[in-house]
Amino acid sequence: xxxIKNINKSFGDNNVxxxxxxxxxxxxxxxxxxxxxxGKTTLLRILIGLNKANSGEVLYDGRDFINLNTKEKRKLxxxxxxxxxxxxxxxxxxxxxxxxxxxxxxxxxxHEEKLHRVNDCLEKVNLENSxxxxxxxxxxxxxxxxxxxxxxxxxxxxxxxxEPNSGLDPKTAxxxxxxxxxxxxxxxxxxxxxxxxxxxxxxxxxxxxxxNNGEICWSGSKEExxxxxxxxxxxxxxxxxxxxxxxxx
Amino acid sequence: MKTLLLHxxxxxxxxxxxxxxxxxxxxxxxxxxxxxxxxxxxxxxxxTIISFFIGAVVSIQTAFNFESPLYxxxxxxxxxxxxxxxxxxxxxxxxxxxxxxGSNIASEIGSMRVTEQIDALEIMGVNSAxxxxxxxxxxxxxxxPALIILSISIGIIGGWIGCxxxxxxxxxxxxxxxxxxxxxxxSYCLIKTVVFAFIIASVSSYFGYYTKGGALEVGSxxxxxxxxxxxxxxxxxxxxxxxxxx
Numbered sequence: 001x002x003x004i005k006n007i008n009k010s011f012g013d014n015n016v017x018x019x020x021x022x023x024x025x026x027x028x029x030x031x032x033x034x035x036x037x038x039g040k041t042t043l044l045r046i047l048i049g050l051n052k053a054n055s056g057e058v059l060y061d062g063r064d065f066i067n068l069n070t071k072e073k074r075k076l077x078x079x080x081x082x083x084x085x086x087x088x089x090x091x092x093x094x095x096x097x098x099x100x101x102x103x104x105x106x107x108x109x110x111h112e113e114k115l116h117r118v119n120d121c122l123e124k125v126n127l128e129n130s131x132x133x134x135x136x137x138x139x140x141x142x143x144x145x146x147x148x149x150x151x152x153x154x155x156x157x158x159x160x161x162x163e164p165n166s167g168l169d170p171k172t173a174x175x176x177x178x179x180x181x182x183x184x185x186x187x188x189x190x191x192x193x194x195x196x197x198x199x200x201x202x203x204x205x206x207x208x209x210x211x212n213n214g215e216i217c218w219s220g221s222k223e224e225x226x227x228x229x230x231x232x233x234x235x236x237x238x239x240x241x242x243x244x245x246x247x248x249x
Numbered sequence: 250m251k252t253l254l255l256h257x258x259x260x261x262x263x264x265x266x267x268x269x270x271x272x273x274x275x276x277x278x279x280x281x282x283x284x285x286x287x288x289x290x291x292x293x294x295x296x297t298i299i300s301f302f303i304g305a306v307v308s309i310q311t312a313f314n315f316e317s318p319l320y321x322x323x324x325x326x327x328x329x330x331x332x333x334x335x336x337x338x339x340x341x342x343x344x345x346x347x348x349x350x351g352s353n354i355a356s357e358i359g360s361m362r363v364t365e366q367i368d369a370l371e372i373m374g375v376n377s378a379x380x381x382x383x384x385x386x387x388x389x390x391x392x393x394p395a396l397i398i399l400s401i402s403i404g405i406i407g408g409w410i411g412c413x414x415x416x417x418x419x420x421x422x423x424x425x426x427x428x429x430x431x432x433x434x435x436s437y438c439l440i441k442t443v444v445f446a447f448i449i450a451s452v453s454s455y456f457g458y459y460t461k462g463g464a465l466e467v468g469s470x471x472x473x474x475x476x477x478x479x480x481x482x483x484x485x486x487x488x489x490x491x492x493x494x495x
Contacts, residue, residue: 049371049372077373084368086365088369089366090361105373105374106373
């Protein structure tokens with residue numbers, strides 16, 4: 001479980017996050033939703049230590065990430081898999097080398113052991129036999145799947161995904177969503193997905209937190225989301241004509 | 250002034266992060282090997298061409314200025330050697346390499362920054378500064394002296410070809426090349442080269458590492474890397490010359 005307590009963050013005079021507290025549950029796909037600029041990416045960056053909060057706590061199963069020493073923080077980071085919005089794959093490495101990289105850096109496994117694990121991960125993301133492809137040969141969906149494979153290669157306890165569906169067609173987006181959910185259930189991982197894609201919310205949203213103007217304004221399940229009476233949340237969720245029509249039905 | 254101090258502070262913080270012990274020796278040597286090829290071997294062509302023609306032009310210009318019969322002809326070889334060893338090869342070639350290698354380093358690291366590849370390294374628990382920059386600095390410091398020695402040799406050959414066009418005999422050119430040779434000048438040249446190599450690799454890495462934004466900013470980081478590396482090289486050229494020859 002990942003718990004955040006009273007997180008505050010400002011950039012100069014701009015208060016991006018205000019007193020945010022939330023519990024992200026283990027074995028579930030936890031979604032952070034909100035408009036662009038609402039502060040959800042900043043929150044995710046604080047969770048993984050790329051931004052420092054002005055105050056507050058980030059607890060990974062009780063371990064206060066912000067106050068850990070460098071060595072402890074480094075060890076904890078190896079338990080976290082991150083899927084970046086644009087994949088963040090190393091373009092001078094091929095698919096196999098990208099996925100193998102964390103194993104090379106942090107384990108003393110033999111090449112055969114590492115290769116076995118890489119193939120295992122590639123199979124999980126349905127990219128068998130793609131080991132030798134270079135990154136510029138991959139489609140958007142394949143980049144996301146390779147990134148997921150790299151994120152799970154160290155068997156993480158926590159998986160954090162920043163807008164995993166951005167730039168993907170609806171069909172590929174659902175494949176990626178389902179993949180994230182499958183990995184979460186299989187590994188009993190605490191997964192946090194940062195998204196503003198309503199298809200994702202309806203597909204995999206188990207625990208949903210809605211951020212607006214730097215505050216968590218609402219939280220619940222996707223069923224509760226459909227029947228909610230929060231006007232701001234409804235304006236965000238049912239923004240399109242299609243969703244407005246579905247809401248009426 | 251405040252901005253300059255800010256940049257200096259950030260630069261030294263980065264350098265401190267860079268000089269930490271490599272996490273995995275085999276990964277480090279693999280990176281170093283790649284950088285030696287990219288920074289060193291890939292510069293051989295341009296260094297050879299520039300050195301040859303500059304050597305030829307220096308000898309022709311010297312011959313043109315020493316037309317008086319009072320000057321012995323061997324002075325052309327002597328002046329060519331001195332200008333190549335003392336200034337042209339270590340300084341001018343370093344400025345050229347700041348353009349070629351420096352912009353390459355800044356744009357490579359800058360692209361990695363804006364595409365979140367550096368963030369990905371940090372999140373995994375890898376010291377990104379050491380992982381990316383240390384092999385580049387070491388490759389430059391190791392390979393640039395070899396490039397400069399090669400440049401001096403090719404420049405001297407170029408000078409000899411130049412002499413053939415202005416009717417200076419090979420014997421007097423070679424006599425001038427050997428005349429009153431001081432090995433300290435070569436040491437001075439290599440000391441300067443090592444310092445310049447460090448400047449090029451570290452300053453360019455700095456501008457790449459702290460790139461913010463997108464493709465446009467990568468381009469401007471690359472330009473700033475070349476400009477600032479060149480300025481710092483010129484300042485250190487003055488300081489080192491004053492310290493070692495002054």
